[in-house]
Amino acid sequence: xxxxxxxxxxxxxxxxxxxxxxxxxxxxxxxxxxxxxxxxxxxxxxxxxxxxxxxxxxxxxxxxxxxxxxxxxxxxxxxxxxxxxxxxxxxxxxxxxxxxxxxxxxxxxxxxxxxxxxxxxxxxxxxxxxxxxxxxxxxxxxxxxxxxxxxxxxxxxxxxxxxxxxxxxxxxxxxxxxxxxxxxxxxxxxxxxxxxxxxxxxxxxxxxxxxxxxxxxxxxxxxxxxxxxxxxxxxxxxxxxxxxxxxxxxxxxxxxxxxxxxxxxxxxxxxxxxxxxxxxxxxxxxxxxxxxxxxxxxxxxxxxxxxxxxxxxxxxxxxxxxxxxxxxxxxxxx
Ligand code: ATP
Ligand code: LTN
Numbered sequence: 001x002x003x004x005x006x007x008x009x010x011x012x013x014x015x016x017x018x019x020x021x022x023x024x025x026x027x028x029x030x031x032x033x034x035x036x037x038x039x040x041x042x043x044x045x046x047x048x049x050x051x052x053x054x055x056x057x058x059x060x061x062x063x064x065x066x067x068x069x070x071x072x073x074x075x076x077x078x079x080x081x082x083x084x085x086x087x088x089x090x091x092x093x094x095x096x097x098x099x100x101x102x103x104x105x106x107x108x109x110x111x112x113x114x115x116x117x118x119x120x121x122x123x124x125x126x127x128x129x130x131x132x133x134x135x136x137x138x139x140x141x142x143x144x145x146x147x148x149x150x151x152x153x154x155x156x157x158x159x160x161x162x163x164x165x166x167x168x169x170x171x172x173x174x175x176x177x178x179x180x181x182x183x184x185x186x187x188x189x190x191x192x193x194x195x196x197x198x199x200x201x202x203x204x205x206x207x208x209x210x211x212x213x214x215x216x217x218x219x220x221x222x223x224x225x226x227x228x229x230x231x232x233x234x235x236x237x238x239x240x241x242x243x244x245x246x247x248x249x250x251x252x253x254x255x256x257x258x259x260x261x262x263x264x265x266x267x268x269x270x271x272x273x274x275x276x277x278x279x280x281x282x283x284x285x286x287x288x289x290x291x292x293x294x295x296x297x298x299x300x301x302x303x304x305x306x307x308x309x310x311x312x313x314x315x316x317x318x319x320x321x322x323x324x325x326x327x328x329x330x331x332x333x334x
Contacts, residue, residue, distance in 0.1 A: 001038075002316070007175070008037035009143035011044035011084065011134075014062040015051065016200030020209040020281060021188035023072070023288075024252045025149035029182040031073040033147060039079040040141050040313060041069055046084045046091065047134070050127040051119055067302055068211065071291040076305040084137065086310035089317040093136035094129070096324055100166055101132050101158075109154055135159040139174045140317040147180040150187050151197060170327040174320075188249060191225040194241035212289060215282045222246075222278035223271075233265035233273050243270075246277045253280035 001007070010030060012022060030041060045062045062083060069081050084090050106112065106128055116123040126133075134155050138146055139162070146156055156179045163174040190196045192207040202208050206221050213221070227242040235258045237244050247261050250273075256264070265273045295302065326332065 003038065005038040006144040007141055008033055008039045008145050008147065009042070009138045009141045009177075010147050011042035011137055012065060013044050013048045014058060014065045015048050015053070016061070017210040017212060018065065018068060019198050019200050020211065020249065021149070021198035022200065023211055024188055024249070025182065026147065027069070027072045029147045029180065033180070034074055034079050037145065040143070041074060041079055041081050042084045042137060043082070044084045044137065047130060050124065050130050051115065052122055063302070066306065067295050068292060070305070071288050071295055076309060080309045080313050081305060082309040082313045083306065086306070087313045087317055089140055089314065089321045090133065090136050093140050093321055093324060094133040096328060097132050097136050097139070097162055098129055100162055105158060105161070106131060109158070111151070111155070131155045131158050132162070135162045138177050139163055140320050142175040142320060143177045144175055145180050146177050147182070150181055153179060153181070173323060173327055189241065189245040191221055194226060194245050209281060211285060212292070218282050218285070219275070219278040222274045222281070225274060227270050231270070233268065233270070234262060246273065250277045250280055253284040
């Protein structure tokens with residue numbers, strides 16, 4: 001609890017341009033939750049280097065991402081928006097938690113398996129212990145709730161296990177966090193292969209809608225989206241995964257239900273439906289894109305957000321860190 005409010009922590013990696021999946025599955029929920037909780041939203045740049053990055057590009061993407069948090073509607077006066085690498089407690093707690101996490105647990109993480117298959121030439125120790133750094137992010141702020149997409153559930157369960165293990169030895173040190181998975185948009189799939197999630201690191205640019213895509217590009221990508229030969233707009237997961245994904249996107253952008261959507265497009269072809277989905281996305285992204293352009297012109301403002309919020313994050317996180325250091329037996333600072 002901070003000032004009588006429950007604490008929320010979440011983060012995103014600056015590893016690519018954000019997609020509609022990131023927005024509908026995560027960012028949009030962050031904005032909804034920001035009134036109710038004391039929120040920490042981090043740009044987790046330390047996680048990003050588990051995969052090789054171009055330095056200049058990472059730095060510029062991290063700044064874009066932080067700006068995008070604000071453009072999406074997070075007020076940096078009320079929410080702590082900061083770079084993970086600016087708060088040294090993340091790395092310090094991660095080291096300690098590494099000593100409370102088993103190799104077997106980390107070997108079972110599907111993200112590790114996926115990413116090591118994808119980057120077979122660089123299966124580094126950081127990629128392996130990635131979930132421990134994530135646990136440190138969350139536990140450092142004593143977060144009660146962590147909004148993420150379904151793909152991060154396994155990491156969150158590990159975080160809970162680590163927290164409970166630590167608490168069982170040393171008493172109630174960590175709050176055990178609960179996941180928060182939004183109802184609509186929890187898993188947006190690739191437009192080119194509806195069996196895969198839409199991902200910012202997908203090599204095929206037609207598979208993902210990027211938040212900064214212009215209207216023409218968005219419409220074109222939806223026109224090319226993979227569907228099926230059934231020919232009816234129905235939510236049928238077995239036979240029509242592509243259409244289900246488009247229905248989910250449409251519902252998330254318009255607030256309509258699946259049933260309403262099926263009714264609206266009853267008897268209409270895929271062409272009409274795809275156009276409507278594209279238009280709903282264009283309208284949803286328009287205000288965000290306009291705000292982004294405005295914020296990017298205001299360098300001093302963004303710089304002040306970065307500085308002030310990192311100081312606040314450091315202040316809050318240091319309380320947990322000092323407590324943990326004491327519990328594990330590190331010498332007290334004179
Ligand atoms: P990468 O391709 O680099 O692994 P990603 O696009 O999968 O990236 P992350 O940085 O891993 O994105 O995730 C940021 C947040 O967005 C997480 O909370 C994640 O659960 C959510 N998210 C990512 N992809 C989707 C998706 N397709 N649908 C819904 N939520 C998603
Ligand atoms: N692993 C997450 C990003 C992430 C995160 C976190 C999310 C790092 N630390 C803490 C929630 C809480 C991802 O890849 N989406």
